[in-house]
Amino acid sequence: ISHGHGGSHxxxxxxxxxxxxxxxxxxxxxxxxxxxxxxxxxxxxxxPSGLGKSTLVNTLFKSQVSRxxxxxxxxxxxxxxxxxKSVSHVIEExxxxxxxxxxxxxxxxxxxxxxxxxxxxxxxxxxxxxxxLKEEVNITRKKRIPDTRVHCCLYFIPPTGHCLxxxxxxxxxxxxxxxxxxxxxxxxDTMTIEERQEFKQRVRKELxxxxxxxxxxxxxxxxxxxxxxxxxxxxxxPFAVVGSDKEHxxxxxxxxxxxxxxxxxxxxxxxxxxxxxxxxFLIRSHLQDLKEVxxxxxxxxYRAKRLNDNGGLxxxxxxxxxxxxx
Amino acid sequence: xxxxxEYVGFATLPNQVHRKSVxxxxxxxxxxxxESGLGKSTLVNSLFLTDxxKDRKLLNAEERITQTVExxxxxxxxxExxxxxxxxxxxxxxxxxxxxxxxxxxxxxxxxxxxxxxxxxxxxxxxxKNIQDNRVHCCLYFISPFGHGLxxxxxxxxxxxxxxxxxxxxxxxxxxxxxxxxxxxxxKIREEIEQYGIKxxxxxxxxxxxxxxxxxxDLELKESIPFAVIGSNTVVEAKGKxxxxxxxxxxxxxVENSTxxxxxxxxxxxxxxxxxxxxxxxxxTHYENYRAQCIQSMTRMVVKERNRNKLTRESGTDFPIPxxxxxxxxxxxxLIREKDEEVRHxxxxxxxxxxxxxxxxxxxxxxxxxxxxxxxxR
Numbered sequence: 001i002s003h004g005h006g007g008s009h010x011x012x013x014x015x016x017x018x019x020x021x022x023x024x025x026x027x028x029x030x031x032x033x034x035x036x037x038x039x040x041x042x043x044x045x046x047x048p049s050g051l052g053k054s055t056l057v058n059t060l061f062k063s064q065v066s067r068x069x070x071x072x073x074x075x076x077x078x079x080x081x082x083x084x085k086s087v088s089h090v091i092e093e094x095x096x097x098x099x100x101x102x103x104x105x106x107x108x109x110x111x112x113x114x115x116x117x118x119x120x121x122x123x124x125x126x127x128x129x130x131x132x133l134k135e136e137v138n139i140t141r142k143k144r145i146p147d148t149r150v151h152c153c154l155y156f157i158p159p160t161g162h163c164l165x166x167x168x169x170x171x172x173x174x175x176x177x178x179x180x181x182x183x184x185x186x187x188x189d190t191m192t193i194e195e196r197q198e199f200k201q202r203v204r205k206e207l208x209x210x211x212x213x214x215x216x217x218x219x220x221x222x223x224x225x226x227x228x229x230x231x232x233x234x235x236x237x238p239f240a241v242v243g244s245d246k247e248h249x250x251x252x253x254x255x256x257x258x259x260x261x262x263x264x265x266x267x268x269x270x271x272x273x274x275x276x277x278x279x280x281f282l283i284r285s286h287l288q289d290l291k292e293v294x295x296x297x298x299x300x301x302y303r304a305k306r307l308n309d310n311g312g313l314x315x316x317x318x319x320x321x322x323x324x325x326x
Numbered sequence: 327x328x329x330x331x332e333y334v335g336f337a338t339l340p341n342q343v344h345r346k347s348v349x350x351x352x353x354x355x356x357x358x359x360x361e362s363g364l365g366k367s368t369l370v371n372s373l374f375l376t377d378x379x380k381d382r383k384l385l386n387a388e389e390r391i392t393q394t395v396e397x398x399x400x401x402x403x404x405x406e407x408x409x410x411x412x413x414x415x416x417x418x419x420x421x422x423x424x425x426x427x428x429x430x431x432x433x434x435x436x437x438x439x440x441x442x443x444x445x446x447x448x449x450x451x452x453x454x455k456n457i458q459d460n461r462v463h464c465c466l467y468f469i470s471p472f473g474h475g476l477x478x479x480x481x482x483x484x485x486x487x488x489x490x491x492x493x494x495x496x497x498x499x500x501x502x503x504x505x506x507x508x509x510x511x512x513x514k515i516r517e518e519i520e521q522y523g524i525k526x527x528x529x530x531x532x533x534x535x536x537x538x539x540x541x542x543x544d545l546e547l548k549e550s551i552p553f554a555v556i557g558s559n560t561v562v563e564a565k566g567k568x569x570x571x572x573x574x575x576x577x578x579x580x581v582e583n584s585t586x587x588x589x590x591x592x593x594x595x596x597x598x599x600x601x602x603x604x605x606x607x608x609x610x611t612h613y614e615n616y617r618a619q620c621i622q623s624m625t626r627m628v629v630k631e632r633n634r635n636k637l638t639r640e641s642g643t644d645f646p647i648p649x650x651x652x653x654x655x656x657x658x659x660x661l662i663r664e665k666d667e668e669v670r671h672x673x674x675x676x677x678x679x680x681x682x683x684x685x686x687x688x689x690x691x692x693x694x695x696x697x698x699x700x701x702x703x704r
Binding site: 019020021022023024025026027029030031033034035039041060061062091093094095096098139140141143222223279280283284285286287288289292296300304307308 | 339453
């Protein structure tokens with residue numbers, strides 16, 4: 001086989017006659033295709049009960065998508081062990097269909113003895129990787145492998161105002177290498193702006209001291225443009241949020257918020273809390289990247305480990321029994 | 327959109343995907359096949375406004391005798407409106423040039439398989455960060471305008487390759503034919519394609535929600551096969567305009583005039599409307615077929631080896647000895663046995679496989695001509 005390289009050709013400089021091939025239209029072709037196939041997005045919420053996880057998720061997606069809304073009682077008993085409960089909805093916007101799955105983890109951090117309470121979560125995450133791997137390695141593969149892998153884990157930090165708890169550090173340290181962790185400070189309306197800033201700084205420092213890389217991880221910045229965008233975000237994290245599904249009247253407009261005797265906390269007001277920033281970051285700019293890091297980094301790490309352990313993974317039929325590899 | 331109370335913002339997802347793709351750039355591999363002198367190189371240059379073949383040396387008849395079918399690759403980077411395309415042209419010089427052309431398509435088929443094999447190995451490997459995708463996305467097959475339709479070589483080539491690559495048949499040097507002759511020839515060729523069970527690339531059906539104009543264009547496209555093309559690297563003056571064309575004493579043939587030839591249709595199809603689909607069909611159908619066959623034949627070989635070993639160990643038996651239950655199996659043996667069952671299961675029961683239609687995975691001798699689209703889920 002002989003090879004030749006024709007060098008670079010730019011049709012903008014060269015022949016002015018009939019100089020347009022039309023390569024840029026491939027973007028449109030791709031867009032049409034992605035619109036047709038739709039997207040999967042799987043988000044996990046972790047944190048002790050009562051921190052407003054379900055409310056926040058409902059607020060983020062402007063729909064009743066959380067587990068609590070699926071009819072389960074708000075005052076149900078705290079389970080004895082950490083449970084994994086997932087709920088899926090298909091939501092549509094602007095012609096784009098998204099299958100959104102919220103994975104809830106009731107019982108996390110709620111026991112007296114919380115030793116190893118991250119294990120069921122770690123196990124769940126690995127099970128989704130395993131499921132995907134089995135599909136990938138199948139002889140006859142689906143055209144589009146269903147993706148149940150956790151793309152993002154919102155970790156809820158209680159607004160103590162002091163520092164991270166041991167449990168927070170333990171969890172994030174162990175899981176930051178298998179899933180994208182986005183720490184958020186829950187119910188942040190209990191802190192003043194100054195208290196909030198100090199708390200955030202302390203949290204960031206502690207995360208750094210413990211070698212915990214939350215999303216967006218520095219090592220995965222593609223280029224200078226990404227790095228500068230992501231640096232700004234990293235400096236604002238963890239986002240201090242407030243969630244609410246109730247509307248109130250403020251200055252003649254209806255806004256989502258919490259009404260107290262001393263004022264109305266507006267969820268989407270960037271002066272009150274960082275909900276809007278979290279939403280823009282999570283959904284409007286980095287949604288695709290969250291999926292890609294999960295697929296290209298976390299999943300590949302899992303897969304490489306599996307291949308090494310197994311001495312080479314053989315293509316297996318879908319009738320195979322599941323091997324637990326955790 | 328922010329004012330919209332219900333707006334979450336994930337409608338921006340296609341833009342997020344597109345932004346990354348623009349950064350990364352795209353690639354496309356196009357193969358051209360057909361006898362020498364049918365205008366393949368000129369057409370490629372016309373399609374992509376390049377001059378890939380400027381240093382080419384044309385061989386004379388004597389030199390061609392000793393030539394076997396070569397496979398050559400040329401790569402060119404093209405950028406338009408911020409979108410980068412790495413275009414690879416795979417050429418097949420020597421094809422059909424010999425006196426005896428038996429199986430001259432073999433090296434072409436082997437090349438395509440090799441790209442699949444390389445991708446399969448890369449995909450199955452440990453480090454998948456920078457997999458190079460050299461799979462052939464489309465093969466333009468040039469049919470001579472001088473015959474009475476398809477010739478035996480054309481039929482054999484297309485039949486050997488139609489399950490490995492998207493074939494788009496081209497009626498070359500169409501300026502040697504009058505419009506009526508073109509029409510008749512196209513009709514005959516389409517008939518013969520069907521008659522011989524050749525599965526050329528099928529344009530996907532239109533969605534029901536597309537507008538009328540699009541549907542009309544789509545229909546015209548389907549009825550234009552094979553594309554009657556003319557290529558030219560030279561610019562001539564016609565009616566005061568400068569056009570790409572060929573100057574004859576009796577007039578000027580304009581490459582980009584759709585009443586003269588199908589060049590525009592071909593270019594639009596290849597670049598502006600179906601490039602993504604060509605890649606998708608290659609990935610989802612041709613490659614998957616290759617991969618499945620590859621795995622099954624690897625499995626068969628392993629099983630045969632194992633059985634052969636058993637036979638030599640225990641003399642006097644002439645059938646494979648079943649595994650004795652209760653004996654602890656090694657990991658490999660277990661997987662072999664499971665694969666064994668899968669292979670038997672696959673051969674026996676095509677309709678029990680849940681997600682993909684199975685016909686294409688049967689051995690090719692038993693196969694009846696069927697629509698390649700059947701293998702794809704809608």
